[in-house]
Structures are given as C-alpha cells and as structure tokens.
Amino acid sequence: MGVEAAKLALQAVPAAAPDSLWFSTPAPAYFDKTNANAIHAALGLPQDALALDFGGALRSGIGALRTALAGTGSTLVVLADQRDGLPSGADEASGGDAAAALLVGDDGPGSPVVAELIGAASATDEFTDRWRTPGEKRSKVWEERFGETRYVPLGLDAWSRALKQAGVEVGDVGEIAITSMHSRAAKALAARILGKERRAADDLSGSVGNTGGAHNGLVLTSLLEHAQPDQVIALVNLADGADVLVFRTTPAITAWEPRRTVFEQIEARADLPYGKFLSWRGMLTPEPPRRPEPLRVQSPPAWRAKEWKFRFVGSRDRSSGALHLPPARVSMTGGAVDDMEPVSMADTKGTIVTFTVDRIAYSPSPPIVFAVVDFDGGGRFPVELTDVDADSVSVGGRVEMTFRRLYSADGIHDYFWKARPVRAASVAEQA
Amino acid sequence: MASHGIRDRVAIVGMGCTKFGERWDKDVDDLIIDASMEAFSSAGVTKDDIDAYWLGTATSGSSGMALARPLQIQGKPVSRVENFCATGSEALRAAAYAVASGAYDITMAVGAEKIKDGGYQGIASPKPAGDGTARTLTAAAMYSMIVPAYAKKYGLDEDQLMDVLATIAAKNHSNGAKNPRAQFRNEVSKETILASPRLAGRLGVFDCAGVADGGAAAIVVRAEDAHRYTDKPLYIKAFAVATGTGSGLIDPEYDYTHFPECEQAGADAYSQAGVIEPRRELAMAEVHDCFTPTEMVLMEDLGFAERGTAWKEELAGTFDLHGELPVNPDGGLKSFGHPVGASGLRMFFECWLQLRNEAGPERQISTDRTLGLIHNLGGYPGEMVSLVSIVGTELS
Numbered sequence: 001m002g003v004e005a006a007k008l009a010l011q012a013v014p015a016a017a018p019d020s021l022w023f024s025t026p027a028p029a030y031f032d033k034t035n036a037n038a039i040h041a042a043l044g045l046p047q048d049a050l051a052l053d054f055g056g057a058l059r060s061g062i063g064a065l066r067t068a069l070a071g072t073g074s075t076l077v078v079l080a081d082q083r084d085g086l087p088s089g090a091d092e093a094s095g096g097d098a099a100a101a102l103l104v105g106d107d108g109p110g111s112p113v114v115a116e117l118i119g120a121a122s123a124t125d126e127f128t129d130r131w132r133t134p135g136e137k138r139s140k141v142w143e144e145r146f147g148e149t150r151y152v153p154l155g156l157d158a159w160s161r162a163l164k165q166a167g168v169e170v171g172d173v174g175e176i177a178i179t180s181m182h183s184r185a186a187k188a189l190a191a192r193i194l195g196k197e198r199r200a201a202d203d204l205s206g207s208v209g210n211t212g213g214a215h216n217g218l219v220l221t222s223l224l225e226h227a228q229p230d231q232v233i234a235l236v237n238l239a240d241g242a243d244v245l246v247f248r249t250t251p252a253i254t255a256w257e258p259r260r261t262v263f264e265q266i267e268a269r270a271d272l273p274y275g276k277f278l279s280w281r282g283m284l285t286p287e288p289p290r291r292p293e294p295l296r297v298q299s300p301p302a303w304r305a306k307e308w309k310f311r312f313v314g315s316r317d318r319s320s321g322a323l324h325l326p327p328a329r330v331s332m333t334g335g336a337v338d339d340m341e342p343v344s345m346a347d348t349k350g351t352i353v354t355f356t357v358d359r360i361a362y363s364p365s366p367p368i369v370f371a372v373v374d375f376d377g378g379g380r381f382p383v384e385l386t387d388v389d390a391d392s393v394s395v396g397g398r399v400e401m402t403f404r405r406l407y408s409a410d411g412i413h414d415y416f417w418k419a420r421p422v423r424a425a426s427v428a429e430q431a
Numbered sequence: 432m433a434s435h436g437i438r439d440r441v442a443i444v445g446m447g448c449t450k451f452g453e454r455w456d457k458d459v460d461d462l463i464i465d466a467s468m469e470a471f472s473s474a475g476v477t478k479d480d481i482d483a484y485w486l487g488t489a490t491s492g493s494s495g496m497a498l499a500r501p502l503q504i505q506g507k508p509v510s511r512v513e514n515f516c517a518t519g520s521e522a523l524r525a526a527a528y529a530v531a532s533g534a535y536d537i538t539m540a541v542g543a544e545k546i547k548d549g550g551y552q553g554i555a556s557p558k559p560a561g562d563g564t565a566r567t568l569t570a571a572a573m574y575s576m577i578v579p580a581y582a583k584k585y586g587l588d589e590d591q592l593m594d595v596l597a598t599i600a601a602k603n604h605s606n607g608a609k610n611p612r613a614q615f616r617n618e619v620s621k622e623t624i625l626a627s628p629r630l631a632g633r634l635g636v637f638d639c640a641g642v643a644d645g646g647a648a649a650i651v652v653r654a655e656d657a658h659r660y661t662d663k664p665l666y667i668k669a670f671a672v673a674t675g676t677g678s679g680l681i682d683p684e685y686d687y688t689h690f691p692e693c694e695q696a697g698a699d700a701y702s703q704a705g706v707i708e709p710r711r712e713l714a715m716a717e718v719h720d721c722f723t724p725t726e727m728v729l730m731e732d733l734g735f736a737e738r739g740t741a742w743k744e745e746l747a748g749t750f751d752l753h754g755e756l757p758v759n760p761d762g763g764l765k766s767f768g769h770p771v772g773a774s775g776l777r778m779f780f781e782c783w784l785q786l787r788n789e790a791g792p793e794r795q796i797s798t799d800r801t802l803g804l805i806h807n808l809g810g811y812p813g814e815m816v817s818l819v820s821i822v823g824t825e826l827s
Contacts, residue, residue: 290552297563305562325681326564332678354580354687356632358572360552370568372576372687380683382566382813395579406563414563 001099002080003042003403009101011259015110016103018076024054024061026213027082029413041310042403059239061213069117074105079217084137096209100217112252119166119246123154144184151185154242162244174231175223177201179216180238207266222262229253268423291362296410312417315340323379350375352397357390364407373419387420398422436703437531439826441667443649444660445474448780451645451768452614459491459545460501462646470648474660478502482535484509487522487542488772490556515809517818519775524670527651543646544770573811575632577724580687585739595742596723597621600637606752607762609794614641614768638723643768647776663787668821671699679813692817693732700819709734710756714800715785717778719808720763757796778805786824801825
C-alpha cells in the first residue's frame with residue numbers, strides 16, 4: 001500500500017525528485033530492517049535519496065509529516081497502517097487499512113506547493129490509553145472516558161496555539177478534520193471546537209474505517225483533493241497528545257490532478273468474504289494444499305534483480321524491439337547480445353489473453369488466479385492476478401500492475417508484482 | 432542444421448520395466464535393481480558385460496553413483512543425465528550414441544524416479560527461491576490454459592472440448608486397465624471423468640497423469656551384433672531433441688494451442704528415420720500425455736492429425752488401442768503413471784513389447800507396420816524440451 005500511495009503521489013507530480021523518503025507505520029513488515037527501502041526501490045529513487053522508517057507509534061505518522069514540513073529539501077512522507085483486532089471486537093469492526101503519501105517541500109519547477117503550512121502546534125502528556133506490545137496483533141485500550149478527559153484539553157490547547165500561529169479564527173477555517181483511534185475523544189473535541197452549528201469534515205471512518213497511523217494522511221489527502229484555492233484546512237490528530245496542522249491551499253491546487261483520488265478508490269470497493277479476511281490477517285489458518293511451501297527469497301539474487309523485482313523493469317532489444325520480462329542479456333529474436341534498454345512496465349496496462357485458476361498450488365490466498373497478459377504497446381508476461389473474483393475474470397479483461405507481497409518465508413517477505421483488474425477511473429484512463 | 436541421426440546403427444537387445452505406482456515397499460535403489468535385473472536377463476548378460484552406463488533421474492539421485500552404488504558397478508563409466516521429463520529417453524540417447532560412436536560395444540540406460548515419498552500432490556520438488564519472482568503455478572494450471580485457447584481458435588465450446596478430453600482419459604484408462612505393469616488398472620467412464628473435482632482451470636483429477644514411482648532399463652549394442660543377444664532386436668531409427676528457449680512465455684505470438692518444440696523434434700525424427708507419413712507408417716506412438724489437452728495437441732504437433740482436427744480424431748477412435756494409429760497403448764502417463772526419469776524408457780518398453788508381439792493377447796496391437804514413436808516433453812507450454820525417438824523391428 002505504501003508503494004502504491006507513493007507512486008500515485010509522484011505520478012501526479014512528474015517533475016518531483018524527493019531527496020528523502022520517510023515511512024511510518026504501526027504495522028511494519030520488519031524490525032531492524034528499514035521498511036522504507038522497499039518503497040525507495042519500487043520508486044526507483046536515486047542512491048543518494050535517504051530512506052528512513054519513522055517509528056511505529058500511532059503518533060509517528062503525523063509526527064513525520066510535521067517534521068518534514070519543518071525541514072528543508074523535498075521529502076516524500078508515506079504513512080501506512082493495517083489495523084488488526086480480535087474477531088467481534090470494536091477494533092476489528094471499525095478498523096481499516098490505508099496508506100497515504102504526501103510530498104513535502106518548497107515550490108519547484110513543475111512541482112508547485114498546493115497547500116502551505118501556516119500554523120502548527122502540539123501538546124504532549126504521558127498517559128496510557130491504547131497500547132500494544134511487540135508481536136501482539138491486538139491493541140488494548142483503557143476505558144474510554146479517561147482518554148477523553150485527557151485528549152480534549154490537549155486538543156484545545158494545541159488548537160488554539162496553531163490558530164494563533166496561523167493568524168486565523170475558527171470561522172476562517174474551511175475544513176476541520178479530527179482523526180484519532182479514540183473516536184469518542186475526536187467527537188468531543190469537534191463539538192468543543194466547532195460548536196453545534198458546524199460539522200467536522202468526513203473522517204472516512206464510515207467508508208474506509210479508522211486506519212490508525214495512516215488516517216491523518218488519508219483524510220488530509222482526501223480534503224486536498226476536494227479543496228479550492230485559498231482555502232484553510234486544519235488537521236487535528238489525537239494520539240498520545242494532540243497535533244494540529246493548519247494549511248492554506250494555493251492557486252496551484254487547481255492544476256494538480258491526482259491520479260486516483262481517495263473518493264474514486266472508495267467507489268471501486270469490492271466485498272471481501274469474512275473468512276478470507278480472517279485468513280489474510282492470520283486469525284485463522286485454512287487447510288493448505290499438499291504442495292511444498294516456497295523457500296525464503298535469497299538475498300543476493302533479490303539484490304541483483306532489484307530493478308526487476310521492485311520496479312518491474314524489463315529490457316527491450318534495441319534492434320528487434322522485443323520486450324523481455326524479466327530483462328535478458330541475449331535477445332529472444334535476432335541474436336543481439338547486451339544491446340537492450342531497460343523499460344519499466346509497472347505503469348503499463350495490459351489485456352488478459354488467457355487465464356486459469358490453480359486450486360492446488362501453494363498461495364497465502366488460494367486459489368491462484370493466473371493470467372497471460374499482453375501489455376499495451378507490446379510485450380507479454382504471465383502473472384498472478386489479485387483483487388479479483390475468479391468467476392469474473394475474462395479474456396480481454398483490462399489489468400494494471402500492482403506491487404504486492406507474494407509470500408513470506410523465514411521472516412523474509414517476497415515483494416513482487418501482480419496484476420489486478422482496472423477498476424477505479426483514473427485521470428489517465430479518462431484521458 | 433545438420434542432424435544425421437544414427438538410423439539402424441544401434442539396437443536395443445534387452446529391456447526391463449518395473450510395475451509403476453505407489454511403490455511404498457521399494458526404494459529408488461530397489462526400482463533401479465529390479466528394472467536392471469530384468470534387462471540383464473532379457474539380453475542374457477550380466478552387469479560385468481556392460482561397458483558403460485547412463486542413469487536418467489530428475490530428482491531421485493545425483494551423479495553416476497546413484498546407479499553404481501545400488502548395482503555395485505565396479506570401475507565402469509557411469510553418468511547421470513537429466514532433461515526434465517525427457518530424462519529417461521535422454522539416458523538411452525546417450526547410451527546409444529556412445530555405441531554408435533564406436534566408443535563402447537554394449538551400454539545400458541536406466542531410468543528411475545521415486546516421487547511418492549515426497550508426500551505432495553502432483554510432482555513437486557522445492558527449489559531455491561532465487562529472487563522470488565518466478566511463478567509458483569502447478570503444471571496442471573499451465574496446461575489448463577490450452578483448453579480455452581484451443582476451443583476459441585477452432586470454434587469449439589469448452590464443454591465440447593471437455594468431452595473430447597474425457598474421451599482421451601477414458602481411452603488411456605482403458606488401455607492401462609489391460610496392462611499389468613500400469614499404475615491404474617481400472618476403466619473409468621467419461622461421466623466419472625467429467626464429474627471429477629476441478630484442480631486447475633477446467634482440468635480435473637482425471638485429466639492429470641498418475642504420479643508414480645518406477646524404473647525401466649534398456650541395453651543397446653551395435654545393430655550388427657544384435658542377433659547375438661536376441662532374435663527380435665529393436666533398431667534405433669531416430670533420436671531428435673528440441674530444447675525451447677522459454678520465450679514462448681513472453682512472446683505475444685504464442686497462442687497456447689501447439690508446442691513448437693515438439694513439432695521441431697518430430698520433424699527432425701521423421702527426417703532421420705525416413706518417415707514421410709507418420710500416421711500411415713507408424714504402428715504405434717507413445718506420447719507424453721501429462722494432461723489430456725497435451726495429448727490432443729500432440730496429435731497435431733506430431734503430424735497424426737491436421738491442425739484443428741485432433742479433437743475429432745480422438746472422438747472417432749483413431750488413436751484407440753485398435754484404431755488406425757494406437758496412441759499410448761500401455762495407458763500412457765495417464766494410467767501407467769509418470770515417474771519422471773523412468774517414463775521415456777517405459778515408452779520404449781511398450782514399443783519393445785508391442786512391436787515384438789509380446790504384449791499379450793488382451794492388448795496386442797497389429798504389427799503389420801514395424802515402427803514405433805516415443806515422444807517426451809518436459810516443461811510447460813511456451814518453455815519446454817522435447818525428445819522424439821523412433822524404433823523399428825526391421826532394418827531399412
């Protein structure tokens with residue numbers, strides 16, 4: 001999700017060249033190993049671009065954003081979360097998964113600032129409201145009245161200081177979004193700030209669910225996608241304190257065309273059977289096929305093949321034009337050797353030529369739906385499909401590539417590309 | 432490309448083949464010993480008479496020692512070869528070429544595989560993951576893609592095609608039922624085949640080859656020496672290998688209705704053997720029916736049927752046991768079973784029995800024609816190796 005959000009963010013600003021990538025998630029794939037590096041590789045950022053993980057607490061996401069806004073250079077801030085909860089619990093019912101990516105920096109050629117930070121404030125206090133120890137899937141929470149009575153005053157304090165710094169009154173703020181895993185505190189703070197007449201912005205908890213550490217980034221992205229020029233937008237996040245960011249949109253926002261808006265993605269939703277959801281989350285273990293489980297990915301070959309593995313870069317024979325996926329040194333036609341140019345196919349759509357459903361192969365999400373895909377402009381790759389109902393696949397169906405985890409073995413995650421049906425309308429498809 | 436072949440220069444003078452199947456009671460060494468002893472006895476020789484040995488096994492052993500140890504072959508050249516599902520025939524090809532070259536007088540090829548011990552469904556051998564980008568699809572799924580492609584290309588509906596595939600499975604089960612060495616010895620009705628659980632695409636359990644353990648062996652000498660060992664030698668007419676580059680997987684031209692590697696190997700084999708019209712000249716063919724659509728497509732690739740007509744010929748019984756050209760009279764991979772390294776030699780064994788009129792009254796085919804074809808393929812549509820061999824009881 002982090003890769004996808006980051007790609008969407010950068011695709012809308014082709015001129016951007018972030019010199020840092022900051023990634024924050026409460027649900028990291030790894031400890032010790034930096035998770036941002038996989039995103040760095042998938043984006044093809046240069047070696048001199050810094051990739052960092054920014055802690056895993058629920059507050060770290062907005063913390064990364066605030067720190068980037070206070071800094072210099074061009075920083076891509078990627079927030080992601082996957083909320084787990086025990087079956088029948090409130091966290092399971094209200095949780096959601098999301099990633100959001102925000103490009104932070106000064107005005108640049110081709111990458112104008114669309115929203116300027118005009119005020120920011122934070123308030124911190126030590127109290128235990130929500131906690132999870134490493135390895136636990138389930139968060140635990142204190143009874144909610146206690147948290148509410150801590151968060152509301154912290155929020156009001158930060159709010160008033162942020163508005164003062166921004167030099168605006170509450171009436172000047174066009175949209176106010178309050179995000180928190182403590183939804184009761186968020187509602188109470190909204191009532192205090194906005195009074196009875198105004199409502200806070202849609203926090204997407206009714207459609208996406210509460211996406212925890214990513215939620216403030218998700219809601220901010222959605223607000224910016226709908227914003228008019230010269231509009232004041234305030235974001236409040238309550239997690240172990242309160243953080244308030246106040247933005248004013250610029251005229252450049254009218255020219256900014258998100259590749260796939262939050263709204264479009266919500267519209268393209270599909271149902272997921274509960275049993276499959278539980279198995280994906282490791283809450284129940286379905287009977288595996290009597291087939292060997294894959295072995296762990298080997299580090300040196302994965303490093304050698306990183307352009308292929310993380311960016312889906314093949315090679316095109318300069319003389320015959322034949323596309324090789326994975327990249328090859330010797331052409332399949334002609335006889336050219338070491339005369340190929342790299343071609344990333346990650347953003348190229350394709351058409352299903354034929355497909356099958358493999359009910360016996362090992363997969364974390366059986367059955368494997370697999371298709372032979374011919375790419376627009378030439379080239380073919382046989383690839384696993386995802387986000388797909390096996391019964392609705394058809395020859396001629398349109399697909400796009402998406403970066404996924406194929407499986408994990410010995411604690412190493414195998415990241416590679418799958419294809420999924422083109423669902424959400426995007427600017428590129430409409431054009 | 433020059434491909435001169437070794438037509439009529441080498442003959443098979445002894446063969447052995449174990450029963451294929453779930454051989455829980457036999458180690459791979461036992462299968463090697465049983466097949467070898469039968470071959471020695473068949474040719475009237477002992478292991479000391481053999482000048483050089485080749486073992487074909489895909490996963491059940493490494494190096495020539497996997498053969499030298501169980502047979503206790505002292506101080507002889509013993510090598511192991513592997514070429515996917517063509518492994519067994521590849522061992523015989525090496526042994527035959529060694530005799531044809533003049534390097535040795537008498538050589539032996541042994542093929543053996545122990546698959547059932549793995550405990551997996553189908554044939555599975557865990558491989559290093561490498562960079563983690565290789566597909567993990569089963570062979571059944573890869574071959575299942577032939578069904579919609581073939582149906583579309585030739586204007587059949589898929590249900591019609593599934594009926595054809597059930598006909599192929601029923602035929603091979605019927606042939607296997609008559610064969611005491613086959614893994615599955617039961618007739619299976621088309622209704623049962625069509626109602627079996629789907630494994631991949633539209634392919635069900637009965638569309639797949641039997642997963643089996645087994646071993647087979649052959650002894651070869653120069654053709655002019657053959658009658659010292661047997662009155663009825665089987666002369667080698669052709670060995671043709673075509674190894675794909677794997678580019679079919681990424682070539683937008685490939686349409687999943689044919690196997691170019693098999694067409695190439697077949698054409699080369701016919702050229703070596705001087706066969707012009709295979710359907711009229713061959714007495715029988717053993718082909719690699721790993722899945723039912725594979726056999727159908729092979730009928731076209733090997734020139735037994737015009738493109739787009741194999742399905743009709745299968746329905747018409749052309750390739751039945753007593754049809755115009757019997758295909759897989761021993762039951763094929765489908766019911767004889769498929770221990771990878773042994774399968775090629777098992778097919779030669781069926782030619783050895785049938786062309787010498789030793790298959791027994793219940794299943795003996797006509798020997799008015801004297802040539803038999805052995806076809807192997809290993810790999811998947813778009814990326815495979817193929818080996819086509821031709822043998823005969825008469826010198827040209």
